[in-house]
Amino acid sequence: MGIDRVNWGIVATGNISTSFTKDLALLEDAQVTAVASRSLENANRFGDTFGIEHRYDDYSRLIESGTVDVIYVGTPHPQHYGIARAALQAGIAVLCEKPVTLTAKQARDLVDVAHANNTLFAEAMWMRTNPVVQAMFADLAKGVIGEPMEALADFGFYKPELPARLLDPALGGGSLMDGGIYPMTFVHMALGRPDEVKAVGSLNSDGIDLNVAMAWRYDSGAIAAMTCGLRSQNPWTASVSGPDGHLLLPHRFHHPDHYVRSTGAGTERIEVPTHGLGYHYEAAEVMRALRDGLVECPALPHAATIEILELLDETRRQIGVRYPGDDEDLGG
Ligand SMILES: NC(=O)c1ccc[n+]([C@@H]2O[C@H](COP(=O)([O-])OP(=O)(O)OC[C@H]3O[C@@H](n4cnc5c(N)ncnc54)[C@H](OP(=O)(O)O)[C@@H]3O)[C@@H](O)[C@H]2O)c1
Structure with missing residues (x-):
């Protein structure tokens, strides 16, 4: 160009x-x-x-x-x-x-x-371009924990005063679209697209999800559990595990400053230099x-963006979160 x-x-x-x-x-x-x-x-x-x-x-x-x-x-x-x-x-x-x-x-x-x-x-x-996240996924691809079979990720925080857009249906409010997309992206990166999706959520009187729990199942036998919410101070971590160990992204896993590799060789804290926000x-x-x-x-990648929105569509369908004007589009 x-x-x-x-x-x-x-x-x-x-x-x-x-x-x-x-x-x-x-x-x-x-x-x-x-x-x-x-x-x-x-x-x-x-x-x-x-x-x-x-x-x-x-x-x-x-x-x-x-x-x-x-x-x-x-x-x-x-x-x-x-x-x-x-x-x-x-x-x-x-x-x-x-x-x-x-x-x-x-x-x-x-x-x-x-x-x-x-x-x-x-x-x-x-999160996809963060050097720590990329290093952790490079380790996963090398097979340091064996075939990944489970992933866990949560994105939950509590603030007495939330930004107004998070509680406004007209502004796409709720924990799922804002925070839940991160655990979903982590698990999608670790295990791919699931074969079965289950979700529950608690909604306020405006139909905004204040917290959500999701479970994904894969025909390979792998499973994943994710939560997101606006009601509790969560560990805010993400991990993927296999027969030989696990890899863990610590608190605020979507922009971490290190990751943890735990295998038969021991548990190591792996620092990866980052700068800026x-x-x-x-x-x-x-x-x-x-x-x-x-x-x-x-x-x-476009395919991941679309697949995760398909998973968000399905999750919103299951927990009953609707936004003005999206009833027709939610057909998938
Ligand atoms: N990647 C991340 O780490 C990250 C973090 C936070 C949020 N986000 C995403 O970024 C987006 C914005 O989040 P934010 O936290 O920056 O929100 P924000 O502080 O409320 O800012 C949103 C801006 O959008 C504009 N806007 C246009 N139509 C609006 C409307 N009807 N009501 C309110 N504002 C409107 C306003 O700018 P003007 O007045 O200048 O037009 C407003 O300042 C969301 O999609 C969120 O998911 C990403």
């Missing part, structure tokens, strides 16, 4: 956009040239903080501006689909926060639009894929 510096546009100025933009500064070949917010005031505040030249009070104006090669989408989940679709149709590459859409049907559509426009599209599942790793992968002229970033 012949890009020296990649020009990024940031869509939305909330928490995760702030963290992501901080980390982009760690990549010398990345430059943030534009930011868009629903309000010019917020676009200007964000633009001043990060020294961004172009500021827009409308996401679509950024997409139409011709000032960026790729956008990063940091809105609540329900807004991802429309913004990503418009950008891909305009030939602007997209790195979009997780979950990339509310349903698998929408994600499949985005992948189709990406191919039709020969434009890169990736889900910002940053951890979002520049996914950005670097996206920039590499852009330079290679790819539609799909190898580190953030």
Whole structure:
């Protein structure tokens, strides 16, 4: 593609956009040239903080501006689909926060639009690009624990005051879509797509899931158990085990600073150097894929994004979580 510096546009100025933009500064070949917010005031505040030249009070104006090669989408989940679709149709590459859409049907559509426009599209599942997580999975692939037969992962925290979007059905609220996607991704990476899925959840009076437990079964005989929630301070760990031992990612397993290998040779704490908040790793992968002229970033594969959304669809069906406008799409 012949890009020296990649020009990024940031869509939305909330928490995760702030963290992501901080980390982009760690990549010398990345430059943030534009930011868009629903309000010019917020676009200007964000633009001043990060020294961004172009500021827009409308996401679509950024997409139409011709000032960026790729956008990063940091809105609540329900807004991802429309913004990503418009950008891909305009030939602007997209790195979009997780979950990339509310349903698998929408994600499949985005992948189709990406191919039709020969434009890169990736889900910002940053855990996949974390060096510690990658080192742990490289160990798994080497067979240090034998054939993986069980995986356990949980993503639960409690805060007396939760961000409003987590409790709002119109903003795709609930623990599953926000946090549950991480244990599901870990287990999917460890064991693949399950052959049977069971889920239970407790919902509040608005139909928002406050905690969820999931069990997956594989025809190979493997099984997995996952939880997510907004009600308890969980260990927040993930592990995979086989006949010869287990590999464990510690607290906040989706961006750990080490992992534990426990085999017949003993238990070792394995340090892997990381820096920054951890979002520049996914950005670097996206920039590499852009330079290679790819539609799909190898580190953030489309098939996994879609399969996990299919599993989220099925889990929501079982626990009875619905979002405005997704009844039709939830058909899978
Ligand atoms: N990868 C990670 O580690 C991570 C961590 C947290 C969240 N996330 C994901 O990132 C997304 C955003 O989460 P966040 O925690 O950054 O949320 P947030 O702090 O509430 O920010 C979301 C931003 O989206 C924009 N927005 C557009 N439509 C909105 C609406 N109807 N209501 C509220 N805001 C709206 C707003 O920006 P403007 O006012 O500037 O338009 C707002 O600041 C979610 O999809 C979440 O799953 C990822």
